Amino acid sequence: MKRKVLGVLLSVAMVATLVAGCGSSSSSTTSTDTAADTEETTTDDAAAADTADESADTAAAGGKIGISMPTQSLERWNRDGAYLDEQFQAAGYETVLTYSDNDSARQVNDIQNMLADGVDLLIVAAIDGEALNTAMNEAADAGVPVIAYDRLILNDAVSYYVSFDNYSVGTLQGQFIVDTLDLENAGDKVYNMEITAGDPADNNAPYFYQGAMDVLQPYIDAGTLNVVSGQTDFDTVATAQWSTDTALERAQNILSSYYADGTQLDVWLCSNDSTALGVSQAVTSDYAGSNTVLITGQDGDEANLKNIVDGIQTMTVYKNVSNESVVTLGLAQAILNGDTIDESLIPSFGIECSYDVESYETSEGNPCPSFLLVPNVITKDNLQDLVDTGLYTMGEDGYLSAVQ
Numbered sequence: 235m236k237r238k239v240l241g242v243l244l245s246v247a248m249v250a251t252l253v254a255g256c257g258s259s260s261s262s263t264t265s266t267d268t269a270a271d272t273e274e275t276t277t278d279d280a281a282a283a284d285t286a287d288e289s290a291d292t293a294a295a296g297g298k299i300g301i302s303m304p305t306q307s308l309e310r311w312n313r314d315g316a317y318l319d320e321q322f323q324a325a326g327y328e329t330v331l332t333y334s335d336n337d338s339a340r341q342v343n344d345i346q347n348m349l350a351d352g353v354d355l356l357i358v359a360a361i362d363g364e365a366l367n368t369a370m371n372e373a374a375d376a377g378v379p380v381i382a383y384d385r386l387i388l389n390d391a392v393s394y395y396v397s398f399d400n401y402s403v404g405t406l407q408g409q410f411i412v413d414t415l416d417l418e419n420a421g422d423k424v425y426n427m428e429i430t431a432g433d434p435a436d437n438n439a440p441y442f443y444q445g446a447m448d449v450l451q452p453y454i455d456a457g458t459l460n461v462v463s464g465q466t467d468f469d470t471v472a473t474a475q476w477s478t479d480t481a482l483e484r485a486q487n488i489l490s491s492y493y494a495d496g497t498q499l500d501v502w503l504c505s506n507d508s509t510a511l512g513v514s515q516a517v518t519s520d521y522a523g524s525n526t527v528l529i530t531g532q533d534g535d536e537a538n539l540k541n542i543v544d545g546i547q548t549m550t551v552y553k554n555v556s557n558e559s560v561v562t563l564g565l566a567q568a569i570l571n572g573d574t575i576d577e578s579l580i581p582s583f584g585i586e587c588s589y590d591v592e593s594y595e596t597s598e599g600n601p602c603p604s605f606l607l608v609p610n611v612i613t614k615d616n617l618q619d620l621v622d623t624g625l626y627t628m629g630e631d632g633y634l635s636a637v638q
């Protein structure tokens with residue numbers, strides 16, 4: 235896995251004002267996951283689209299953006315979709331937003347419908363980075379640029395990638411474990427650990443896993459960390475669709491098989507919050523030890539932030555997906571304006587990120603220029619940092635709620 239990051243990390247002092255490149259916002263079409271089937275809802279901004287001239291101006295000035303999100307069943311994607319929709323509409327674009335219920339065939343169909351609808355650019359968070367070739371090839375044939383959003387799509391039709399430094403998400407988790415347990419000074423003490431990784435169909439998951447394991451492997455090799463179940467390779471510890479229930483069931487099996495005899499469990503490395511929620515439920519219900527198990531996560535999901543307040547989960551890696559939508563908007567505007575796309579764009583985003591031209595490839599030898607934002611560690615000691623983003627509020631009980 236290539237981990238040579240060439241790029242320029244620019245901490246941006248200036249606050250950029252994203253000039254609305256187009257007229258007022260107009261309509262958006264949202265397809266939502268429903269138990270039975272897709273429910274098409276169209277909401278028109280009456281004030282914006284009440285004259286053909288105005289909507290023509292909007293279309294001419296901004297164009298139409300297709301936003302394809304994977305699912306609404308994982309909390310963060312509801313925010314990603316909402317933030318992207320808001321950002322692009324505020325900048326004068328018409329938007330088509332879909333959620334594909336973690337069904338790759340449906341995501342292909344949703345994207346094909348967007349292309350048939352005449353979108354000028356696609357923003358896609360892939361359910362499966364290798365399952366969108368039909369739609370991606372159609373986008374390439376139609377000359378529609380594609381931004382792979384958060385998760386890389388392994389097709390050369392993708393023009394650019396916007397995400398967080400996914401490998402560093404894992405290194406933050408691994409280093410948190412090293413620092414919290416002071417493994418550097420563990421001496422002969424041995425800490426027992428288990429591992430739960432993400433969806434093998436998600437191109438991000440191996441980066442999270444490898445980032446953590448590259449930090450932890452020396453301690454496993456030295457015997458300071460001991461994976462009692464012996465389950466350490468990615469394919470064994472991966473969790474299809476990031477499912478909380480799947481993570482719960484596997485954790486219960488491990489606890490009953492390897493820890494029922496009183497063996498102490500010290501750490502459970504989880505790649506994200508939905509899997510950490512399942513592991514935490516299993517530890518709470520099925521682990522008999524009296525010690526607190528160090529559990530990692532990612533995303534700042536509300537239930538997990540509550541568990542962090544209650545001491546059930548120890549940390550999460552927070553990724554400000556509102557900032558991710560701002561960078562995506564800035565990149566999309568540059569693409570549609572025919573601007574040069576490189577690190578010189580970063581100051582205009584007003585968001586700290588790096589420009590990386592080596593870490594990710596859409597196919598062998600075909601690097602995908604990427605803008606990577608910076609993730610942060612959140613524990614019970616710095617929850618105020620989340621409130622300070624304006625994206626969370628803290629109740630009287632100390633629990634955090636997302637603003638949207």
Ligand code: GAL
Binds near residue numbers: 436507
């Ligand atoms: C990943 C994403 C993470 C994680 C997971 C669940 O691709 O980068 O934030 O939560 O999906 O949606």
